Amino acid sequence: MLNIKEYVAPTSLEEAYQYLVSQKGATLLGGCAYLNLGTRTIPLAIDLSKAGLSFIKEENDYIEIGAMTTFGDIEQSKVLAHYFNNILALSVSDIVGVQLRNLVTVGGTVYSRYGFSDFITALHALDTKVKLYKQGIFDLEYFLEKGSKEPDILEKVIIKKDNRKAVFKAMRNSHGDYAILNLAAAQIGDKFRIVVGARPGRAALAYQTMEYLNKEYLKNQEFTSSALKQAGEILSEELSFGSNGRGSSEYRKELAKVLLRKALKEVTYLAGQSEN
Ligand SMILES: Cc1cc2nc3c(=O)[nH]c(=O)nc-3n(C[C@H](O)[C@H](O)[C@H](O)COP(=O)(O)OP(=O)(O)OC[C@H]3O[C@@H](n4cnc5c(N)ncnc54)[C@H](O)[C@@H]3O)c2cc1C
Numbered sequence: 001m002l003n004i005k006e007y008v009a010p011t012s013l014e015e016a017y018q019y020l021v022s023q024k025g026a027t028l029l030g031g032c033a034y035l036n037l038g039t040r041t042i043p044l045a046i047d048l049s050k051a052g053l054s055f056i057k058e059e060n061d062y063i064e065i066g067a068m069t070t071f072g073d074i075e076q077s078k079v080l081a082h083y084f085n086n087i088l089a090l091s092v093s094d095i096v097g098v099q100l101r102n103l104v105t106v107g108g109t110v111y112s113r114y115g116f117s118d119f120i121t122a123l124h125a126l127d128t129k130v131k132l133y134k135q136g137i138f139d140l141e142y143f144l145e146k147g148s149k150e151p152d153i154l155e156k157v158i159i160k161k162d163n164r165k166a167v168f169k170a171m172r173n174s175h176g177d178y179a180i181l182n183l184a185a186a187q188i189g190d191k192f193r194i195v196v197g198a199r200p201g202r203a204a205l206a207y208q209t210m211e212y213l214n215k216e217y218l219k220n221q222e223f224t225s226s227a228l229k230q231a232g233e234i235l236s237e238e239l240s241f242g243s244n245g246r247g248s249s250e251y252r253k254e255l256a257k258v259l260l261r262k263a264l265k266e267v268t269y270l271a272g273q274s275e276n
Pocket of ligand 1: 027028029030031032033034035036037048067068094095096103104105106107108109111112114116117118119152153154155176177178179
Protein backbone atom coordinates (compact mmCIF):
# COMPACT_ATOMS: atom_id res chain seq x y z
CA MET A 1 0.00 0.00 0.00
CA LEU A 2 1.13 3.53 -0.74
CA ASN A 3 1.32 5.97 2.10
CA ILE A 4 1.55 9.54 0.78
CA LYS A 5 2.50 12.29 3.23
CA GLU A 6 2.08 15.28 0.91
CA TYR A 7 0.39 15.41 -2.51
CA VAL A 8 0.78 18.06 -5.22
CA ALA A 9 -0.58 18.30 -8.78
CA PRO A 10 1.55 20.87 -10.63
CA THR A 11 0.25 22.40 -13.85
CA SER A 12 3.60 22.84 -15.57
CA LEU A 13 6.75 20.78 -16.06
CA GLU A 14 8.92 23.42 -14.40
CA GLU A 15 6.73 23.38 -11.29
CA ALA A 16 6.81 19.57 -11.25
CA TYR A 17 10.59 19.59 -11.60
CA GLN A 18 11.02 22.07 -8.73
CA TYR A 19 8.95 19.77 -6.52
CA LEU A 20 10.97 16.76 -7.67
CA VAL A 21 14.29 18.27 -6.60
CA SER A 22 12.88 19.97 -3.49
CA GLN A 23 13.36 16.98 -1.20
CA LYS A 24 14.75 13.45 -1.01
CA GLY A 25 12.13 10.83 -1.80
CA ALA A 26 9.92 13.17 -3.83
CA THR A 27 8.21 10.83 -6.30
CA LEU A 28 6.48 11.39 -9.64
CA LEU A 29 3.16 9.63 -10.11
CA GLY A 30 2.43 8.25 -13.56
CA GLY A 31 -0.50 5.85 -13.67
CA CYS A 32 0.64 4.66 -10.22
CA ALA A 33 -0.04 1.02 -11.11
CA TYR A 34 3.51 -0.14 -10.53
CA LEU A 35 4.18 2.17 -7.59
CA ASN A 36 1.09 0.77 -5.95
CA LEU A 37 2.38 -2.80 -6.06
CA GLY A 38 4.76 -2.25 -3.17
CA THR A 39 4.39 -0.91 0.35
CA ARG A 40 6.13 2.40 0.77
CA THR A 41 5.84 5.84 2.22
CA ILE A 42 6.27 8.75 -0.17
CA PRO A 43 7.10 12.07 1.52
CA LEU A 44 5.99 14.12 -1.51
CA ALA A 45 3.90 12.69 -4.35
CA ILE A 46 3.91 14.70 -7.58
CA ASP A 47 0.91 13.89 -9.72
CA LEU A 48 1.76 14.63 -13.37
CA SER A 49 -1.80 14.35 -14.66
CA LYS A 50 -2.32 18.13 -14.87
CA ALA A 51 1.08 18.96 -16.41
CA GLY A 52 -0.05 18.72 -20.05
CA LEU A 53 1.77 15.48 -20.83
CA SER A 54 -1.09 13.45 -22.24
CA PHE A 55 -0.82 13.71 -26.02
CA ILE A 56 -0.01 11.93 -29.26
CA LYS A 57 1.07 14.57 -31.78
CA GLU A 58 1.87 14.03 -35.42
CA GLU A 59 4.45 16.44 -36.82
CA ASN A 60 5.90 16.44 -40.34
CA ASP A 61 8.75 14.07 -39.58
CA TYR A 62 7.97 12.79 -36.09
CA ILE A 63 5.32 11.46 -33.79
CA GLU A 64 5.54 12.67 -30.21
CA ILE A 65 3.95 10.76 -27.36
CA GLY A 66 3.64 12.56 -24.02
CA ALA A 67 4.65 10.86 -20.79
CA MET A 68 1.12 10.73 -19.34
CA THR A 69 -0.31 9.06 -22.42
CA THR A 70 -1.76 5.73 -21.28
CA PHE A 71 -1.47 2.39 -23.03
CA GLY A 72 -5.22 2.69 -23.59
CA ASP A 73 -4.60 5.93 -25.51
CA ILE A 74 -1.90 4.16 -27.54
CA GLU A 75 -4.31 1.37 -28.46
CA GLN A 76 -7.02 3.79 -29.51
CA SER A 77 -4.81 6.25 -31.40
CA LYS A 78 -5.78 6.75 -35.05
CA VAL A 79 -2.40 8.41 -35.68
CA LEU A 80 -0.39 5.45 -34.40
CA ALA A 81 -2.61 3.01 -36.27
CA HIS A 82 -1.25 4.49 -39.52
CA TYR A 83 2.39 3.84 -38.74
CA PHE A 84 4.68 0.85 -38.32
CA ASN A 85 1.86 -1.68 -38.72
CA ASN A 86 0.40 -0.44 -35.44
CA ILE A 87 3.22 -2.12 -33.53
CA LEU A 88 2.88 0.07 -30.45
CA ALA A 89 -0.80 -0.74 -29.92
CA LEU A 90 -0.22 -4.43 -30.63
CA SER A 91 2.67 -4.60 -28.17
CA VAL A 92 0.48 -3.53 -25.24
CA SER A 93 -2.75 -5.30 -26.16
CA ASP A 94 -1.99 -8.42 -24.08
CA ILE A 95 -0.97 -6.54 -20.93
CA VAL A 96 -3.41 -7.64 -18.20
CA GLY A 97 -6.71 -5.93 -19.09
CA VAL A 98 -8.34 -2.74 -20.31
CA GLN A 99 -8.59 -1.14 -16.87
CA LEU A 100 -4.87 -1.48 -16.21
CA ARG A 101 -3.98 -0.31 -19.69
CA ASN A 102 -6.13 2.79 -19.19
CA LEU A 103 -3.97 3.63 -16.16
CA VAL A 104 -0.38 2.81 -17.01
CA THR A 105 1.68 5.47 -18.71
CA VAL A 106 4.40 5.80 -21.31
CA GLY A 107 6.52 7.93 -18.92
CA GLY A 108 6.33 5.55 -15.96
CA THR A 109 7.22 2.66 -18.24
CA VAL A 110 10.09 4.11 -20.26
CA TYR A 111 11.72 6.03 -17.40
CA SER A 112 11.75 2.84 -15.29
CA ARG A 113 13.41 0.80 -18.08
CA TYR A 114 11.64 -2.40 -16.98
CA GLY A 115 13.26 -5.53 -18.41
CA PHE A 116 9.87 -7.22 -18.84
CA SER A 117 8.35 -4.33 -20.78
CA ASP A 118 6.55 -5.16 -24.00
CA PHE A 119 6.12 -1.52 -24.95
CA ILE A 120 9.84 -0.70 -24.69
CA THR A 121 10.76 -3.61 -26.98
CA ALA A 122 8.35 -2.34 -29.64
CA LEU A 123 9.48 1.27 -29.23
CA HIS A 124 13.11 0.18 -29.62
CA ALA A 125 12.39 -1.34 -33.05
CA LEU A 126 11.59 2.20 -34.22
CA ASP A 127 13.87 5.24 -34.47
CA THR A 128 12.98 6.55 -31.00
CA LYS A 129 14.37 9.30 -28.82
CA VAL A 130 13.54 10.13 -25.23
CA LYS A 131 13.15 13.72 -24.04
CA LEU A 132 14.02 14.34 -20.40
CA TYR A 133 12.85 17.71 -19.15
CA LYS A 134 16.21 18.94 -17.78
CA GLN A 135 18.81 16.76 -19.50
CA GLY A 136 17.45 16.92 -23.05
CA ILE A 137 17.07 14.36 -25.83
CA PHE A 138 18.72 10.90 -25.89
CA ASP A 139 18.54 7.92 -28.19
CA LEU A 140 16.34 5.28 -26.59
CA GLU A 141 19.22 2.81 -26.80
CA TYR A 142 21.51 5.12 -24.79
CA PHE A 143 18.79 5.86 -22.26
CA LEU A 144 17.99 2.18 -21.74
CA GLU A 145 21.64 1.47 -21.08
CA LYS A 146 22.55 4.45 -18.90
CA GLY A 147 19.27 5.70 -17.46
CA SER A 148 19.00 9.21 -16.08
CA LYS A 149 22.07 10.67 -14.36
CA GLU A 150 19.91 12.69 -11.99
CA PRO A 151 16.26 12.97 -10.99
CA ASP A 152 14.37 14.16 -14.04
CA ILE A 153 11.00 13.99 -15.70
CA LEU A 154 10.47 12.00 -18.86
CA GLU A 155 8.54 14.50 -20.94
CA LYS A 156 7.87 12.57 -24.15
CA VAL A 157 9.17 10.02 -26.63
CA ILE A 158 9.87 11.13 -30.19
CA ILE A 159 9.54 8.64 -33.03
CA LYS A 160 10.83 9.31 -36.51
CA LYS A 161 8.18 8.79 -39.16
CA ASP A 162 9.97 6.58 -41.63
CA ASN A 163 8.57 3.91 -43.82
CA ARG A 164 9.64 0.92 -41.79
CA LYS A 165 7.49 -2.12 -41.34
CA ALA A 166 7.46 -3.52 -37.84
CA VAL A 167 6.09 -6.51 -35.95
CA PHE A 168 5.98 -7.51 -32.29
CA LYS A 169 5.95 -11.06 -30.91
CA ALA A 170 5.77 -12.31 -27.33
CA MET A 171 5.33 -15.59 -25.52
CA ARG A 172 3.38 -15.76 -22.25
CA ASN A 173 2.62 -18.69 -19.98
CA SER A 174 -0.90 -17.38 -19.57
CA HIS A 175 -2.93 -14.32 -20.46
CA GLY A 176 -2.18 -11.47 -18.05
CA ASP A 177 1.24 -12.77 -17.07
CA TYR A 178 4.49 -11.05 -17.98
CA ALA A 179 6.09 -12.22 -21.22
CA ILE A 180 8.66 -15.00 -20.99
CA LEU A 181 10.32 -13.33 -23.94
CA ASN A 182 9.38 -10.64 -26.41
CA LEU A 183 10.86 -9.65 -29.75
CA ALA A 184 10.33 -6.89 -32.28
CA ALA A 185 11.56 -6.85 -35.87
CA ALA A 186 11.56 -3.93 -38.27
CA GLN A 187 12.49 -3.64 -41.92
CA ILE A 188 13.34 -0.42 -43.70
CA GLY A 189 14.48 -0.94 -47.29
CA ASP A 190 17.08 -3.72 -47.14
CA LYS A 191 17.91 -3.18 -43.48
CA PHE A 192 16.62 -5.07 -40.46
CA ARG A 193 16.39 -4.16 -36.81
CA ILE A 194 15.91 -6.87 -34.18
CA VAL A 195 15.17 -6.19 -30.50
CA VAL A 196 14.71 -8.80 -27.80
CA GLY A 197 13.32 -8.06 -24.33
CA ALA A 198 12.15 -9.87 -21.20
CA ARG A 199 15.26 -12.07 -21.50
CA PRO A 200 14.47 -11.33 -18.60
CA GLY A 201 16.92 -8.45 -18.98
CA ARG A 202 16.17 -5.17 -20.67
CA ALA A 203 15.35 -4.90 -24.37
CA ALA A 204 18.52 -4.95 -26.47
CA LEU A 205 19.42 -4.74 -30.13
CA ALA A 206 20.86 -7.90 -31.69
CA TYR A 207 23.66 -6.37 -33.76
CA GLN A 208 25.28 -9.55 -35.09
CA THR A 209 21.93 -10.99 -36.10
CA MET A 210 21.05 -7.74 -37.86
CA GLU A 211 24.35 -7.73 -39.73
CA TYR A 212 23.82 -11.32 -40.86
CA LEU A 213 20.23 -10.63 -41.95
CA ASN A 214 21.21 -7.52 -43.88
CA LYS A 215 23.85 -9.47 -45.85
CA GLU A 216 21.55 -12.42 -46.53
CA TYR A 217 18.68 -10.24 -47.65
CA LEU A 218 20.86 -8.38 -50.13
CA LYS A 219 21.60 -11.70 -51.88
CA ASN A 220 18.00 -12.72 -52.79
CA GLN A 221 15.64 -10.15 -51.32
CA GLU A 222 14.24 -12.91 -49.11
CA PHE A 223 15.41 -15.38 -46.49
CA THR A 224 15.91 -19.06 -47.19
CA SER A 225 14.95 -21.45 -44.40
CA SER A 226 18.62 -22.13 -43.73
CA ALA A 227 19.27 -18.38 -43.39
CA LEU A 228 16.40 -18.09 -40.91
CA LYS A 229 17.85 -21.00 -38.96
CA GLN A 230 21.32 -19.50 -38.95
CA ALA A 231 19.96 -16.10 -37.84
CA GLY A 232 18.25 -17.84 -34.91
CA GLU A 233 21.51 -19.52 -33.91
CA ILE A 234 23.35 -16.19 -33.99
CA LEU A 235 20.62 -14.49 -31.97
CA SER A 236 20.56 -17.17 -29.30
CA GLU A 237 24.31 -16.82 -28.79
CA GLU A 238 24.84 -13.07 -29.05
CA LEU A 239 22.42 -11.88 -26.35
CA SER A 240 22.29 -13.06 -22.77
CA PHE A 241 19.23 -15.11 -21.83
CA GLY A 242 18.63 -15.64 -18.13
CA SER A 243 16.49 -17.99 -16.03
CA ASN A 244 13.67 -17.07 -13.66
CA GLY A 245 10.33 -18.46 -12.54
CA ARG A 246 8.88 -17.96 -16.03
CA GLY A 247 11.47 -19.86 -17.98
CA SER A 248 15.03 -21.12 -18.16
CA SER A 249 17.82 -19.63 -20.18
CA GLU A 250 17.73 -22.63 -22.55
CA TYR A 251 13.99 -22.26 -23.08
CA ARG A 252 14.36 -18.54 -23.78
CA LYS A 253 17.07 -19.26 -26.37
CA GLU A 254 14.76 -21.65 -28.19
CA LEU A 255 11.90 -19.16 -27.97
CA ALA A 256 14.10 -16.43 -29.41
CA LYS A 257 14.70 -18.56 -32.51
CA VAL A 258 10.99 -19.23 -33.00
CA LEU A 259 9.89 -15.63 -32.41
CA LEU A 260 12.62 -14.37 -34.75
CA ARG A 261 11.56 -16.70 -37.56
CA LYS A 262 7.89 -15.75 -37.22
CA ALA A 263 8.67 -12.03 -36.99
CA LEU A 264 10.94 -12.09 -40.05
CA LYS A 265 8.43 -13.97 -42.17
CA GLU A 266 5.77 -11.44 -41.25
CA VAL A 267 7.85 -8.29 -41.59
CA THR A 268 9.27 -9.27 -44.99
CA TYR A 269 5.76 -10.11 -46.17
CA LEU A 270 4.53 -6.67 -45.04
CA ALA A 271 7.46 -4.94 -46.73
CA GLY A 272 6.75 -6.90 -49.95
CA GLN A 273 3.06 -5.95 -49.82
CA SER A 274 3.81 -2.25 -49.59
CA GLU A 275 6.08 -2.45 -52.65
CA ASN A 276 3.32 -3.96 -54.78
C1 LIG B 1 -0.19 -5.98 -12.28
C2 LIG B 1 0.69 -5.43 -13.38
C3 LIG B 1 1.01 -6.24 -14.46
C4 LIG B 1 1.82 -5.73 -15.50
N1 LIG B 1 2.10 -6.53 -16.58
C5 LIG B 1 2.86 -6.03 -17.58
C6 LIG B 1 3.16 -6.82 -18.75
O1 LIG B 1 2.76 -7.96 -18.89
N2 LIG B 1 3.93 -6.26 -19.73
C7 LIG B 1 4.40 -4.98 -19.62
O2 LIG B 1 5.08 -4.53 -20.54
N3 LIG B 1 4.13 -4.22 -18.54
C8 LIG B 1 3.40 -4.71 -17.52
N4 LIG B 1 3.17 -3.95 -16.42
C9 LIG B 1 3.84 -2.64 -16.29
C10 LIG B 1 3.02 -1.51 -16.86
O3 LIG B 1 2.80 -1.73 -18.23
C11 LIG B 1 3.75 -0.16 -16.67
O4 LIG B 1 4.98 -0.24 -17.33
C12 LIG B 1 4.02 0.15 -15.20
O5 LIG B 1 2.83 0.00 -14.46
C13 LIG B 1 4.56 1.58 -15.02
O6 LIG B 1 3.66 2.53 -15.49
P1 LIG B 1 2.85 3.46 -14.46
O7 LIG B 1 2.23 4.55 -15.23
O8 LIG B 1 1.97 2.60 -13.61
O9 LIG B 1 4.05 4.05 -13.57
P2 LIG B 1 4.04 4.45 -12.02
O10 LIG B 1 3.76 3.25 -11.18
O11 LIG B 1 3.23 5.65 -11.80
O12 LIG B 1 5.57 4.87 -11.89
C14 LIG B 1 6.64 3.95 -12.04
C15 LIG B 1 7.95 4.69 -11.75
O13 LIG B 1 8.18 5.66 -12.77
C16 LIG B 1 8.30 6.98 -12.21
N5 LIG B 1 7.67 7.90 -13.17
C17 LIG B 1 6.38 7.93 -13.56
N6 LIG B 1 6.20 8.83 -14.55
C18 LIG B 1 7.41 9.39 -14.76
C19 LIG B 1 7.87 10.40 -15.67
N7 LIG B 1 7.08 11.01 -16.57
N8 LIG B 1 9.18 10.73 -15.63
C20 LIG B 1 10.03 10.13 -14.75
N9 LIG B 1 9.63 9.18 -13.86
C21 LIG B 1 8.34 8.80 -13.90
C22 LIG B 1 7.59 6.91 -10.87
O14 LIG B 1 8.10 7.88 -9.95
C23 LIG B 1 7.94 5.48 -10.44
O15 LIG B 1 9.23 5.42 -9.89
C24 LIG B 1 2.35 -4.41 -15.39
C25 LIG B 1 2.02 -3.60 -14.30
C26 LIG B 1 1.20 -4.08 -13.29
C27 LIG B 1 0.85 -3.18 -12.14
